[in-house]
Amino acid sequence: MDGTGSCHAEASVVLRLSPEAAWDVVMDWDRQSRWMLLTRVWGTENDGIGVGGGVAARTSVGGIGFTDDMVITHWDPPRECTVKHLGKIVRGTGTFTIAPVSSGSVFTWEEDVDPPLGRLGWIVARPAFELMMRVSLRRLLREVQA
Numbered sequence: 001m002d003g004t005g006s007c008h009a010e011a012s013v014v015l016r017l018s019p020e021a022a023w024d025v026v027m028d029w030d031r032q033s034r035w036m037l038l039t040r041v042w043g044t045e046n047d048g049i050g051v052g053g054g055v056a057a058r059t060s061v062g063g064i065g066f067t068d069d070m071v072i073t074h075w076d077p078p079r080e081c082t083v084k085h086l087g088k089i090v091r092g093t094g095t096f097t098i099a100p101v102s103s104g105s106v107f108t109w110e111e112d113v114d115p116p117l118g119r120l121g122w123i124v125a126r127p128a129f130e131l132m133m134r135v136s137l138r139r140l141l142r143e144v145q146a
Contacts, residue, residue: 006092007115007122011133012108013141014101022098022105023078025144029055035139037132038065050075055083070094089116107140109133 015022025031029048032041038059045054053072059065068090074082082095092113099106111129115121 006112007119007126008110008112009126009130009133010108010110011130011137012106013137014103014106015141015144016104017144019078019098019100019105022107022144026096026098026107026140027077027081031143032057035136035143037136037139044069045071048072066090085113107137109137 015025017025027048029041029043033039036057038061039057041055041057043049043053044056046052048055049072051072051074053075055070055072057068057070059068066087066089069086070083071086072081073084073093074080074095078098080095080097082093085092085094090113092111094112095108095110097108097110099108111133115125117124
């Protein structure tokens with residue numbers, strides 16, 4: 001946790017894609033449903049494009065879950081997108097960053113969230129949350145290599 005009470009999680013993967021191609025894959029909200037573990041994602045307001053655009057993500061296991069409504073607060077193709085989580089369960093920000101490297105692009109997914117039970121909740125949730133991020137990025141890698 002940082003000084004604001006927010007908890008940070010981060011994961012990265014190298015994609016053999018140009019930053020522009022990586023952006024097109026990662027920012028295709030519907031396509032995220034194929035690689036983001038246990039989650040269906042879709043654009044809402046303005047189809048999830050640009051500052052003020054909306055995104056929703058339904059995360060569930062066995063039919064039990066929650067919908068995370070988000071608004072885009074920063075949009076800088078093909079480099080960075082930040083969303084603000086507006087829900088009762090997930091609050092905070094999420095950022096996707098794409099940086100060029102010699103082999104393609106590095107995609108980094110960061111979350112700064114305020115967990116429902118604060119520090120205690122984060123101690124319990126963090127390992128599973130970070131595992132979900134890593135598994136999702138492995139799935140993304142398979143998706144773009146297919």
